[in-house]
Amino acid sequence: MALSVRSKPYIIPEYSLTGDLLSYLTCGLQYRYQNKGTLPPAMPIQLWFGDFIHGVMEEAYLRWDEHDWKDFPWDWETQIRDIELEIDKRMRSRGLQPPANLFCPFKAEDENQGLCPDHNHPHKLVASIRAEAAINTWGPHLFPLIDDSEVKLKGIRDMPHYQKGTSRSNYYGITGIIDVLSSVKLDEASDKNLIIKYLHQNPVFQYKLENLEKPEYEIIVDYKGMQRPPINSPSWQHHQWQVLTYSWLRSMQPESSEVLVGILFYLNELSLFKDDIQELKRDVEEGKTDIKPYADDLENILRWNDQSEPPALSNSLKKLRSIRIIPVDYDNQKKSLSEFDTVVDDIEGSIIKEVKGCGIQSSWKINPEKRTCDACDFRTFCKESKTGKIYPTVP
Ligand SMILES: [Zn+2]
16 A cells, blocks of 8 residues: 655744844844754843843833823832733743843842842842833833734745745745834824924924825834944844834734834933943944934043943933834835845745755854854854853843
């Protein structure tokens, strides 16, 4: 009797825009080790923090909405800490351990010291300082505008350069998660709302608003656990592609209205540590940032040297630098989609190379940039790593 050969299951590879595509663009080899590794799960510090702060903002919105926590600022110990522990618990269940110098995972009564400085838990370490600043700065302005939180986006695209027998599939899936702000909520909001103020100062938004075909519109929002990138950097461009691709995915959902702009929050701008000030100073000196400090802020940044404590910058500068409004237009949207097609093509090509036995380090593109390498778990055996010695860094 002849046995029939079971056909291969039909699988459409699915790519998350931030978790896969942007992560791959940061460094292909790091992405490979982190996602498809035979090694135990490891996650670069920036990625852990990006996931963490995203989760914290989403959970904070739910508590604002459901527990009616409408008064700001929220207290760290009695309100925010519980949110952090909840997000940490969820991330651990996915195998993601918090970096010890970044987050204290213990409750007050815990006898375990872990890598904390003493037993007086909880410690407000870097991740907590950033979470508190993010919630208390943007929560009062952002949460009242949210119409729908954690909206899952999903789309299907043709596999670039599909070849029967070689390609894994003729399609690929692309996914993301956003918060959606609606025109209804924007109309209802207080005239002291800072986000609305910034939107109205944006000429493209203003123009789109005056030329609406229907009265309803939307704004999509995402959070970044990082500093505002310099305008000549790949990240600056990649984040624009991300927002535009999200707007395309959103436009295919039947309940959506026209997306006028996307907003990204660069939440690390709200609490700047030494490394951050150093980057900011360099971007200012080289004229590579779109939101420039002036007066006292400018002087404090230019005068600062890495032997001294980070200068206190004005709240207005920190807020302005932490919000980026990205207009949505059809041509740029199309361009972004084709950019991500190219990224998928690269990843799929690397997978095929590796399957054919080319070896991991020869199959995946390495993209060494000092900041990426410094925070990379794989630097010790990566032949291209830009880091010699190991220093702990903040995300
Ligand atoms: Zn602790």
